[in-house]
Amino acid sequence: MIVGLPKEIKNNESRVAITPGGVFELTKNNHKVYVQKGAGFDSGFGDSDYINAGAEILPTIEDVYAIAEMIVKVKEPIEEEYKLAKEGQIIFTYFHFASNNNLIDAMVNSKAVCIAYETVEVDKTLPLLTPMSEVAGRMAVQQGAKYLEKPIKGKGVLLGGVPGVKPGKVLILGGGVVGVQAAKMAAGLGAIVNILDINLDRLRYINDIMPNNVITEFSSEYNIRKHIKDADLIVGGVLIPGAKAPKLITRDMLKDMQPGTVIVDVAVDQGGCIETTKATTHEDPIYIIDDVVHYCVANMPGAVPYTSTIALTNVTLPYVLQLANKGWEKACDENAPLQKGVNIVNGEIICQDILK
Numbered sequence: 274m275i276v277g278l279p280k281e282i283k284n285n286e287s288r289v290a291i292t293p294g295g296v297f298e299l300t301k302n303n304h305k306v307y308v309q310k311g312a313g314f315d316s317g318f319g320d321s322d323y324i325n326a327g328a329e330i331l332p333t334i335e336d337v338y339a340i341a342e343m344i345v346k347v348k349e350p351i352e353e354e355y356k357l358a359k360e361g362q363i364i365f366t367y368f369h370f371a372s373n374n375n376l377i378d379a380m381v382n383s384k385a386v387c388i389a390y391e392t393v394e395v396d397k398t399l400p401l402l403t404p405m406s407e408v409a410g411r412m413a414v415q416q417g418a419k420y421l422e423k424p425i426k427g428k429g430v431l432l433g434g435v436p437g438v439k440p441g442k443v444l445i446l447g448g449g450v451v452g453v454q455a456a457k458m459a460a461g462l463g464a465i466v467n468i469l470d471i472n473l474d475r476l477r478y479i480n481d482i483m484p485n486n487v488i489t490e491f492s493s494e495y496n497i498r499k500h501i502k503d504a505d506l507i508v509g510g511v512l513i514p515g516a517k518a519p520k521l522i523t524r525d526m527l528k529d530m531q532p533g534t535v536i537v538d539v540a541v542d543q544g545g546c547i548e549t550t551k552a553t554t555h556e557d558p559i560y561i562i563d564d565v566v567h568y569c570v571a572n573m574p575g576a577v578p579y580t581s582t583i584a585l586t587n588v589t590l591p592y593v594l595q596l597a598n599k600g601w602e603k604a605c606d607e608n609a610p611l612q613k614g615v616n617i618v619n620g621e622i623i624c625q626d627i628l629k
């Protein structure tokens with residue numbers, strides 16, 4: 274199959290969909306790979322790395338779309354890319370159709386085969402979303418620690434403390450992928466970590482695997498109100514699949530927090546679990562309400578493209594190889610998780626959930 278790897282053109286997106294190692298696997302399987310010039314540059318991969326892996330470099334995005342039978346991307350196509358998709362062409366990427374009617378219309382009109390990373394499903398989990406939650410969870414503590422510094426508007430607390438000074442306190446709402454990775458980072462720094470979830474099995478698991486400075490508690494309004502009074506950093510990592518995140522911290526609760534407390538609401542892409550959350554960007558990541566610093570960047574992994582690109586390729590490559598080796602129909606017939614990823618084919622909406 275002819276596989277195309279365009280450069281991402283969405284604002285602030287520095288990832289690329291396949292590493293040179295992934296391209297090597299494709300060319301080894303006798304597929305032809307065309308990479309747009311500079312596509313991997315921001316992720317740390319030069320054109321020569323792709324050439325060494327057997328790819329050919331094409332100068333423009335138009336060239337890549339024109340020649341490829343399958344386009345592999347990171348983010349959903351943006352308006353400039355709508356006209357490039359063509360009939361019968363497989364496009365394998367994050368689409369997030371549900372929040373974007375223009376994209377649905379454009380892909381229906383293109384008659385392309387749209388297979389979405391975010392709906393590939395294995396045993397009720399979404400394996401192509403997991404690595405980005407892992408990145409965001411770990412980054413949440415890194416960012417939170419930074420904004421706790423006084424010159425960057427925080428409380429002036431070092432999360433690990435020092436001998437003779439108590440460590441900082443991190444409150445994590447949601448003990449899923451984001452929550453566990455955040456807890457791991459915060460615990461590693463030496464902070465006192467309180468992690469709250471409504472799923473007791475999940476709390477049992479966290480209790481088993483985490484060090485003693487991570488304390489699990491049931492997520493209730495009472496417990497949240499208790500912890501926000503002296504938390505230094507609050508991480509929002511709650512998810513109710515297919516629904517908006519519940520507002521666990523309401524506007525009136527900010528006054529109970531100490532000035533300079535930092536909130537990193539990772540769940541911002543589902544509306545956030547803090548009432549005062551509104552999406553921010555890497556250029557302007559924070560804002561302050563009632564002396565509480567809010568960091569609500571909706572594409573956190575975009576800031577660490579090297580790590581995120583490799584983490585993404587680790588999970589997408591097996592599916593890319595199946596699609597290339599078998600063609601999309603056979604690959605999806607033989608692989609139920611991949612079948613779930615099929616959203617739109619030849620102008621027909623297959624995954625009705627995207628219309629909800």
Ligand SMILES: NC(=O)c1ccc[n+]([C@@H]2O[C@H](COP(=O)([O-])OP(=O)(O)OC[C@H]3O[C@@H](n4cnc5c(N)ncnc54)[C@H](O)[C@@H]3O)[C@@H](O)[C@H]2O)c1
Nearest residue numbers: 405406409447448449450451470472492511512571572573
């Ligand atoms: N901002 C970003 O760049 C970015 C990146 C990756 C993921 N995310 C988002 O982060 C969020 C979390 O993702 P995840 O992969 O960790 O999800 P997950 O499903 O693994 O975990 C969510 C957890 O929230 C818990 N939960 C549900 N209701 C709760 C409540 N009332 N109180 C406490 N816990 C509750 C669930 O039991 C579950 O354990 C999602 O909205 C995801 O889209 C954002």
